[in-house]
Every structure is written in structure tokens, then in C-alpha cells.
Amino acid sequence: MRDHRHPEGLAPALPAAYATGAAAPGSTARATDAPPQRRRSREELAAAQQRAQSRVQGQVQKQKEQERRARMRQAQQRREQLLHKQPAERLFVPYGLAMVFVAMLVFVFGGALFEMAQGDHFLVSGHATLRSATPWLVLAAAPLWYWALCRTEVLAPWWVAQMPTRFVRQMVVYPFAALLSAAALGAAPWGWAAYLGELVGKPARVEALVVSVEAPRISSSCNQYARLEFRGSTGRVCMNTAVTGVMPRAGNTVVVAGLVSRWGLHVGAVHAK
Numbered sequence: 102m103r104d105h106r107h108p109e110g111l112a113p114a115l116p117a118a119y120a121t122g123a124a125a126p127g128s129t130a131r132a133t134d135a136p137p138q139r140r141r142s143r144e145e146l147a148a149a150q151q152r153a154q155s156r157v158q159g160q161v162q163k164q165k166e167q168e169r170r171a172r173m174r175q176a177q178q179r180r181e182q183l184l185h186k187q188p189a190e191r192l193f194v195p196y197g198l199a200m201v202f203v204a205m206l207v208f209v210f211g212g213a214l215f216e217m218a219q220g221d222h223f224l225v226s227g228h229a230t231l232r233s234a235t236p237w238l239v240l241a242a243a244p245l246w247y248w249a250l251c252r253t254e255v256l257a258p259w260w261v262a263q264m265p266t267r268f269v270r271q272m273v274v275y276p277f278a279a280l281l282s283a284a285a286l287g288a289a290p291w292g293w294a295a296y297l298g299e300l301v302g303k304p305a306r307v308e309a310l311v312v313s314v315e316a317p318r319i320s321s322s323c324n325q326y327a328r329l330e331f332r333g334s335t336g337r338v339c340m341n342t343a344v345t346g347v348m349p350r351a352g353n354t355v356v357v358a359g360l361v362s363r364w365g366l367h368v369g370a371v372h373a374k
């Protein structure tokens with residue numbers, strides 16, 4: 102206990118009590134005199150909310166960019182793995198089926214090239230039924246070509262590594278390639294007929310009927326076409342490089358000098374009769 106009989110024992114306690122009593126009212130006064138916190142306006146709240154949304158969107162965009170880069174790295178790794186495989190591991194088609202497929206491609210696209218190169222100078226004899234059915238053959242072949250192109254992703258996965266994204270492949274590349282291949286299939290028989298007709302044909306002079314004459318035009322391949330009838334079949338022939346003299350009219354009979362075979366007539370020169 103503190104000794105109250107001696108005044109010097111109370112001396113240290115009195116200043117401390119006085120200091121404590123003096124400080125308490127001052128602190129209360131300062132707390133009372135402090136101005137209240139100002140409430141933020143709607144514009145400030147909206148700006149703060151917009152900044153928060155921007156930060157969230159930035160984080161989401163950054164995460165998406167990281168995921169996209171990770172997918173690109175994985176795709177690149179898969180592509181490199183497929184490209185470094187041995188050719189025997191890439192081929193999933195049996196040898197016999199591959200040979201049939203190659204022969205079909207040679208027939209289709211080789212015939213299409215012959216049709217583009219020689220079709221304007223060849224009249225196919227007969228086969229009117231097949232020629233009338235050619236548009237339907239093209240329409241029927243387009244879905245089959247599309248299915249075959251889609252199957253290449255399963256039979257030869259390395260093919261996918263050489264192509265763009267799945268959407269571009271199936272919505273742009275494959276439909277265009279299917280239509281082009283179907284058109285080549287429709288033109289192939291007539292291209293091979295023109296090639297064989299020129300290969301085995303014998304020189305002769307025959308008569309043909311001019312069915313119609315098209316108007317002249319500016320073209321790099323042929324400036325004017327006409328439809329001629331020969332042995333009951335009608336075909337479109339380039340006339341500006343073949344006709345000699347005056348251009349015949351529709352209904353005229355002309356003399357055609359060319360190569361005649363069982364496949365048809367290869368037009369060399371056209372003379373008015």
C-alpha cells in the first residue's frame with residue numbers, strides 16, 4: 102500500500118492523474134469538432150463501379166488471352182508431333198484402296214483438264230442421255246465429295262495439321278473443294294472423249310448443221326461460239342479460230358475438216374458450203 106502519511110508519496114501520482122483528467126476532455130472536444138464524412142454522389146459511385154468493372158474485364162481478357170496462347174502452344178506441339186512421325190505411321194489407307202483412289206483422281210481431274218484444253222474443238226457423237234444427266238450427276242457428287250473430305254480427318258490426321266481451323270475447313274474449304282471436284286467429275290467423260298477422239302481419229306471432211314451462233318465477245322480463249330449438230334448430237338464449238346471465210350449463220354450447213362472417230366468429231370477447220 103501507498104504510505105499516505107508522507108506527502109512526498111502522493112507527489113508522483115497527482116501529476117499523472119491531472120494529466121489524464123486534462124487529456125480526456127481535450128480528446129472529446131476534438132472528436133466532437135471533427136467534420137462528418139462526406140457521402141459520395143451518384144456520379145462518383147458510377148465512376149467507381151465502372152472502374153471496378155474495367156478491372157474485372159481486364160482480368161477476364163487477360164485470362165482468355167493466356168488460355169488462347171496455351172491452346173496455340175498445344176496445337177503447335179501436336180502439329181510438330183504429327184509432322185515428325187514416320188510416313189508409315191501417317192498413312193491409314195490400305196494400299197489397294199489408295200491405288201483405286203489415285204486412279205479415280207487421275208480420271209476425274211485429268212478428264213477435266215482435257216475438257217478445258219480440247220472441249221471447245223470437239224463434238225461428241227451420241228451419249229445424249231448421259232450429257233443431259235450431267236447436271237444431276239454433279240449435284241449428287243457434291244455431297245459425296247464433301248463426305249470424303251471430312252473422312253480424311255479420320256483416316257489421315259496429319260492432313261488436319263496442314264489446314265486452318267475446323268470452322269474454316271468445314272464451312273469454306275471443304276464445300277468449295279467439293280463443288281469443284283463435282284464439276285470436274287461431270288466434265289471428265291467429255292474430256293477423255295475429246296482426248297481419245299484426237300488420239301485415234303482419222304482425217305476426214307464431213308458436213309455439220311449450224312444450230313445457233315453466239316454473239317462475238319472479248320475473251321482470251323475464244324471470241325465466238327456456235328452450236329453444231331453432227332450425227333444427231335449437238336455441241337458447242339469455238340468458231341473464230343476454226344472458221345474460214347464468212348461466219349455462217351444459224352441453219353446453214355458447213356463442211357468441217359477434222360478427225361473423225363467413234364468418240365466424235367475433232368473440229369480442225371470450218372468452211373461454208
